[in-house]
Amino acid sequence: MKKTILGLCLISTLYSYAQKLEIIPLGVYGGGIESNLSCYLIGVEESQSYIALDAGTIRAGIEKTIEHRTFNTTTENILQNYIKGYFISHGHLDHLSGLIINSPDDSRKPIYGLPFVIDVFKNNYFRNSSWANFGSEGEKPIIGKYQYKALSPYQTFELENTSLTAEVFELSHVNPQKSSAILVRNNDEYILYFGDTGADRVEKTDNLNKIWEYIAPLIQNKNLHTILIEVSFPNLQPENKLYGHLTPNLLQEELTKLDHLSNHSLEGINIVITHLKPKGDQIKIIKQELESNNPFKVNYIFPEQGKKIPL
Ligand SMILES: [Zn+2]
Ligand SMILES: [Zn+2]
Structure with missing residues:
Protein backbone atom coordinates (compact mmCIF):
# COMPACT_ATOMS: atom_id res chain seq x y z
CA MET A 1 0.00 0.00 0.00
CA LYS A 2 2.77 2.40 1.00
CA LYS A 3 4.57 1.58 -2.21
CA THR A 4 1.43 2.32 -4.23
CA ILE A 5 1.00 5.73 -2.57
CA LEU A 6 4.67 6.53 -3.11
CA GLY A 7 4.33 5.45 -6.73
CA LEU A 8 1.24 7.58 -7.22
CA CYS A 9 3.01 10.59 -5.69
CA LEU A 10 5.95 10.07 -8.00
CA ILE A 11 3.71 9.73 -11.04
CA SER A 12 1.74 12.84 -10.11
CA THR A 13 4.99 14.79 -9.55
CA LEU A 14 6.34 13.68 -12.92
CA TYR A 15 2.95 14.38 -14.48
CA SER A 16 2.80 17.94 -13.19
CA TYR A 17 6.45 18.48 -14.10
CA ALA A 18 5.73 17.40 -17.66
CA GLN A 19 2.71 19.67 -17.92
CA LYS A 20 4.30 23.12 -17.60
CA LEU A 21 3.46 25.93 -19.98
CA GLU A 22 6.16 27.23 -22.29
CA ILE A 23 6.43 30.29 -24.53
CA ILE A 24 8.40 30.51 -27.75
CA LEU A 114 -13.04 40.00 -29.34
CA LEU A 151 -15.13 35.97 -27.65
CA SER A 152 -16.79 37.70 -24.70
CA PRO A 153 -14.66 39.32 -21.98
CA TYR A 154 -14.26 37.37 -18.70
CA GLN A 155 -15.80 34.18 -20.19
CA THR A 156 -13.76 30.97 -20.10
CA PHE A 157 -13.38 29.19 -23.45
CA GLU A 158 -11.40 26.23 -24.75
CA LEU A 159 -8.49 26.60 -27.12
CA GLU A 160 -9.29 23.86 -29.64
CA ASN A 161 -6.84 20.98 -30.14
CA THR A 162 -4.89 21.92 -27.00
CA SER A 163 -5.46 21.18 -23.30
CA LEU A 164 -5.66 24.92 -22.58
CA THR A 165 -8.51 27.22 -21.61
CA ALA A 166 -8.49 31.02 -21.56
CA GLU A 167 -10.31 34.24 -20.80
CA VAL A 168 -9.89 37.59 -22.55
CA PHE A 169 -10.09 41.19 -21.35
CA GLU A 170 -10.57 44.48 -23.12
CA LEU A 171 -7.77 47.07 -23.18
CA SER A 172 -7.59 50.70 -24.26
CA HIS A 173 -5.08 51.53 -27.04
CA VAL A 174 -5.56 55.28 -27.67
CA ASN A 175 -9.07 55.61 -26.30
CA PRO A 176 -11.60 54.82 -27.88
CA GLN A 177 -9.46 52.36 -29.92
CA LYS A 178 -9.38 48.96 -28.25
CA SER A 179 -6.97 46.10 -27.79
CA SER A 180 -7.12 42.95 -25.63
CA ALA A 181 -5.33 40.66 -23.21
CA ILE A 182 -5.62 36.88 -22.73
CA LEU A 183 -5.22 34.80 -19.57
CA VAL A 184 -4.16 31.27 -20.60
CA ARG A 185 -4.69 28.39 -18.20
CA ASN A 186 -3.19 24.92 -18.02
CA ASN A 187 -4.40 22.98 -14.93
CA ASP A 188 -3.52 25.33 -12.04
CA GLU A 189 -0.93 27.32 -13.98
CA TYR A 190 -1.71 30.68 -15.64
CA ILE A 191 0.11 33.07 -17.98
CA LEU A 192 -1.24 36.52 -18.87
CA TYR A 193 -0.48 38.12 -22.26
CA PHE A 194 -1.24 41.74 -23.09
CA GLY A 195 -1.67 43.20 -26.55
CA ASP A 196 -0.77 46.88 -26.93
CA THR A 197 -2.12 48.99 -24.10
CA GLY A 198 -1.91 52.45 -22.61
CA ALA A 199 -1.91 53.11 -18.85
CA ASP A 200 -5.29 53.71 -17.17
CA ARG A 201 -4.42 57.28 -16.12
CA VAL A 202 -3.31 58.28 -19.63
CA GLU A 203 -6.17 56.45 -21.39
CA LYS A 204 -8.73 57.66 -18.82
CA THR A 205 -10.10 54.12 -18.37
CA ASP A 206 -9.99 51.45 -15.65
CA ASN A 207 -9.38 48.43 -17.91
CA LEU A 208 -6.02 47.54 -16.40
CA ASN A 209 -7.20 48.07 -12.85
CA LYS A 210 -10.09 45.65 -13.44
CA ILE A 211 -7.61 43.03 -14.70
CA TRP A 212 -5.31 43.61 -11.71
CA GLU A 213 -8.24 43.07 -9.34
CA TYR A 214 -9.20 39.89 -11.19
CA ILE A 215 -5.73 38.31 -11.21
CA ALA A 216 -4.50 39.46 -7.77
CA PRO A 217 -5.64 36.22 -6.05
CA LEU A 218 -3.86 34.13 -8.72
CA ILE A 219 -0.65 36.07 -8.06
CA GLN A 220 -1.01 35.61 -4.30
CA ASN A 221 -1.53 31.85 -4.74
CA LYS A 222 1.48 31.67 -7.11
CA ASN A 223 -0.73 30.22 -9.86
CA LEU A 224 0.12 33.09 -12.18
CA HIS A 225 3.89 33.38 -12.51
CA THR A 226 4.38 35.16 -15.83
CA ILE A 227 2.96 38.32 -17.41
CA LEU A 228 3.87 39.43 -20.93
CA ILE A 229 3.30 43.15 -21.26
CA GLU A 230 4.47 45.87 -23.58
CA VAL A 231 6.89 48.74 -22.98
CA SER A 232 7.18 50.56 -26.31
CA PHE A 233 8.96 53.78 -25.40
CA PRO A 234 11.55 55.08 -22.90
CA ASN A 235 10.49 57.44 -20.10
CA LEU A 236 11.44 60.51 -22.13
CA GLN A 237 8.51 59.98 -24.53
CA PRO A 238 5.92 62.71 -23.78
CA GLU A 239 2.59 61.39 -22.48
CA ASN A 240 0.71 63.06 -25.35
CA LYS A 241 2.85 61.10 -27.85
CA LEU A 242 2.46 57.58 -26.44
CA TYR A 243 -0.17 56.44 -29.01
CA GLY A 244 -1.66 54.01 -26.49
CA HIS A 245 1.58 52.46 -25.23
CA LEU A 246 3.54 52.12 -21.98
CA THR A 247 6.90 53.44 -20.76
CA PRO A 248 8.94 51.93 -17.88
CA ASN A 249 7.47 54.54 -15.48
CA LEU A 250 3.90 53.83 -16.61
CA LEU A 251 4.42 50.07 -16.24
CA GLN A 252 5.71 50.78 -12.73
CA GLU A 253 2.62 52.89 -12.03
CA GLU A 254 0.41 49.95 -13.03
CA LEU A 255 2.49 47.35 -11.15
CA THR A 256 2.18 49.48 -8.02
CA LYS A 257 -1.58 48.90 -8.13
CA LEU A 258 -1.12 45.15 -8.71
CA ASP A 259 1.41 44.94 -5.88
CA HIS A 260 -1.07 46.57 -3.52
CA LEU A 261 -4.01 44.40 -4.64
CA SER A 262 -1.96 41.18 -4.37
CA ASN A 263 -0.80 42.02 -0.85
CA HIS A 264 2.81 42.61 -1.99
CA SER A 265 3.28 39.27 -3.77
CA LEU A 266 5.11 40.47 -6.89
CA GLU A 267 8.64 39.54 -5.87
CA GLY A 268 10.16 37.09 -8.37
CA ILE A 269 7.24 37.16 -10.79
CA ASN A 270 8.32 37.02 -14.47
CA ILE A 271 7.52 40.19 -16.40
CA VAL A 272 8.30 39.56 -20.05
CA ILE A 273 8.75 42.87 -21.85
CA THR A 274 7.20 42.84 -25.33
CA HIS A 275 6.76 45.33 -28.17
CA LEU A 276 9.98 47.36 -27.76
CA LYS A 277 10.30 49.78 -30.66
CA PRO A 278 13.83 49.37 -32.02
CA LYS A 279 14.56 52.99 -32.97
CA GLY A 280 18.00 54.47 -32.21
CA ASP A 281 19.22 53.25 -28.80
CA GLN A 282 15.70 53.11 -27.31
CA ILE A 283 15.90 49.41 -26.44
CA LYS A 284 19.05 49.87 -24.38
CA ILE A 285 17.50 52.83 -22.56
CA ILE A 286 14.23 50.98 -21.82
CA LYS A 287 16.16 48.00 -20.36
CA GLN A 288 18.26 50.31 -18.17
CA GLU A 289 15.22 52.24 -16.98
CA LEU A 290 13.37 49.06 -16.02
CA GLU A 291 16.26 47.40 -14.25
CA SER A 292 17.52 50.47 -12.38
CA ASN A 293 14.12 51.06 -10.77
CA ASN A 294 12.61 47.74 -9.69
CA PRO A 295 11.06 48.28 -6.24
CA PHE A 296 8.93 45.10 -6.34
CA LYS A 297 11.90 42.91 -7.32
CA VAL A 298 10.15 41.42 -10.35
CA ASN A 299 12.15 39.33 -12.82
CA TYR A 300 12.31 41.31 -16.08
CA ILE A 301 12.81 39.12 -19.15
CA PHE A 302 13.59 40.41 -22.63
CA PRO A 303 12.48 37.71 -25.06
CA GLU A 304 14.51 36.62 -28.09
CA GLN A 305 13.04 35.51 -31.40
CA GLY A 306 13.06 31.73 -31.82
CA LYS A 307 14.33 30.96 -28.31
CA LYS A 308 12.13 29.48 -25.58
CA ILE A 309 11.58 32.06 -22.82
CA PRO A 310 13.35 30.94 -19.61
CA LEU A 311 10.49 30.89 -17.08
ZN1 LIG B 1 1.70 46.97 -31.90
ZN1 LIG C 1 -1.27 48.58 -31.81
Missing part, protein backbone atom coordinates in the same frame (compact mmCIF):
# COMPACT_ATOMS: atom_id res chain seq x y z
CA PRO A 25 8.52 33.94 -29.42
CA LEU A 26 8.28 34.08 -33.21
CA GLY A 27 8.66 37.87 -33.06
CA VAL A 28 9.27 40.35 -30.26
CA TYR A 29 9.33 43.97 -31.53
CA GLY A 30 6.56 46.52 -31.87
CA GLY A 31 7.54 47.92 -35.24
CA GLY A 32 10.48 48.71 -37.49
CA ILE A 33 11.81 45.22 -38.20
CA GLU A 34 9.22 43.43 -40.33
CA SER A 35 10.83 40.02 -39.76
CA ASN A 36 10.51 40.24 -35.95
CA LEU A 37 7.06 41.53 -34.91
CA SER A 38 4.85 40.42 -32.00
CA CYS A 39 4.01 36.69 -32.00
CA TYR A 40 4.33 34.29 -29.02
CA LEU A 41 3.61 30.57 -29.20
CA ILE A 42 2.14 29.27 -25.95
CA GLY A 43 1.56 25.61 -25.15
CA VAL A 44 2.34 22.75 -22.82
CA GLU A 45 5.97 21.58 -23.02
CA GLU A 46 6.56 18.70 -25.44
CA SER A 47 2.94 18.80 -26.64
CA GLN A 48 3.76 20.31 -30.05
CA SER A 49 0.43 22.11 -29.73
CA TYR A 50 0.54 25.88 -29.54
CA ILE A 51 -1.68 28.91 -29.80
CA ALA A 52 -0.05 31.94 -31.42
CA LEU A 53 -0.63 35.03 -29.30
CA ASP A 54 -0.66 37.67 -32.05
CA ALA A 55 0.84 36.96 -35.44
CA GLY A 56 2.98 39.89 -36.60
CA THR A 57 5.76 37.61 -37.83
CA ILE A 58 5.28 33.90 -38.51
CA ARG A 59 7.62 32.34 -41.09
CA ALA A 60 10.79 34.29 -40.26
CA GLY A 61 10.22 33.42 -36.58
CA ILE A 62 9.64 29.72 -37.32
CA GLU A 63 12.91 29.66 -39.25
CA LYS A 64 14.67 31.12 -36.18
CA THR A 65 13.20 28.35 -33.98
CA ILE A 66 14.76 25.79 -36.31
CA GLU A 67 18.08 27.68 -36.45
CA HIS A 68 18.23 27.80 -32.62
CA ARG A 69 17.16 24.11 -32.39
CA THR A 70 14.10 25.04 -30.36
CA PHE A 71 12.19 22.84 -32.81
CA ASN A 72 13.61 20.01 -34.85
CA THR A 73 11.20 19.74 -37.78
CA THR A 74 10.20 21.57 -40.95
CA THR A 75 8.80 25.09 -41.32
CA GLU A 76 5.65 23.64 -42.94
CA ASN A 77 5.05 21.21 -40.06
CA ILE A 78 5.32 23.98 -37.46
CA LEU A 79 3.08 26.35 -39.44
CA GLN A 80 0.45 23.78 -40.33
CA ASN A 81 0.50 21.36 -37.38
CA TYR A 82 2.15 22.90 -34.30
CA ILE A 83 0.14 26.15 -34.47
CA LYS A 84 -3.43 25.11 -33.57
CA GLY A 85 -4.95 28.59 -33.68
CA TYR A 86 -4.38 32.32 -33.31
CA PHE A 87 -5.41 34.82 -30.66
CA ILE A 88 -5.19 38.32 -32.12
CA SER A 89 -5.20 41.19 -29.60
CA HIS A 90 -6.15 43.98 -32.01
CA GLY A 91 -6.19 44.84 -35.69
CA HIS A 92 -2.86 46.62 -36.15
CA LEU A 93 -0.60 45.18 -38.86
CA ASP A 94 2.33 44.49 -36.54
CA HIS A 95 0.06 41.95 -34.76
CA LEU A 96 -1.42 40.04 -37.70
CA SER A 97 0.46 40.63 -40.97
CA GLY A 98 2.35 37.31 -40.65
CA LEU A 99 -0.95 35.42 -40.46
CA ILE A 100 -2.30 37.11 -43.59
CA ILE A 101 0.84 36.68 -45.70
CA ASN A 102 1.17 32.99 -44.77
CA SER A 103 -2.55 32.17 -45.10
CA PRO A 104 -2.24 30.36 -48.49
CA ASP A 105 0.24 27.85 -46.95
CA ASP A 106 -1.50 27.48 -43.57
CA SER A 107 -3.91 24.73 -42.49
CA ARG A 108 -7.52 25.03 -41.23
CA LYS A 109 -7.66 26.52 -37.73
CA PRO A 110 -9.53 29.04 -35.56
CA ILE A 111 -8.84 32.75 -35.06
CA TYR A 112 -9.89 33.86 -31.55
CA GLY A 113 -10.62 37.50 -30.82
CA PRO A 115 -15.73 40.99 -31.90
CA PHE A 116 -13.94 44.23 -32.84
CA VAL A 117 -10.88 42.19 -33.91
CA ILE A 118 -12.94 39.76 -36.00
CA ASP A 119 -14.55 42.80 -37.66
CA VAL A 120 -11.13 44.12 -38.72
CA PHE A 121 -10.32 40.80 -40.46
CA LYS A 122 -13.74 40.82 -42.17
CA ASN A 123 -13.82 44.48 -43.16
CA ASN A 124 -10.18 45.32 -43.82
CA TYR A 125 -7.92 42.39 -44.61
CA PHE A 126 -9.80 39.28 -45.73
CA ARG A 127 -11.50 41.14 -48.59
CA ASN A 128 -10.97 40.77 -52.31
CA SER A 129 -9.57 44.29 -52.62
CA SER A 130 -6.72 43.61 -50.15
CA TRP A 131 -6.29 39.77 -50.13
CA ALA A 132 -8.52 36.71 -50.59
CA ASN A 133 -11.15 35.94 -47.94
CA PHE A 134 -9.52 33.11 -45.99
CA GLY A 135 -11.99 33.78 -43.14
CA SER A 136 -15.26 31.97 -42.42
CA GLU A 137 -17.53 35.00 -42.86
CA GLY A 138 -17.71 38.19 -44.90
CA GLU A 139 -17.18 38.95 -48.56
CA LYS A 140 -17.68 36.14 -51.12
CA PRO A 141 -16.03 33.91 -52.21
CA ILE A 142 -15.45 32.62 -48.66
CA ILE A 143 -12.49 30.21 -48.50
CA GLY A 144 -13.21 29.42 -44.83
CA LYS A 145 -9.73 28.24 -43.80
CA TYR A 146 -9.89 30.29 -40.58
CA GLN A 147 -12.95 29.90 -38.34
CA TYR A 148 -13.70 33.13 -36.54
CA LYS A 149 -14.31 32.62 -32.81
CA ALA A 150 -15.75 35.85 -31.41
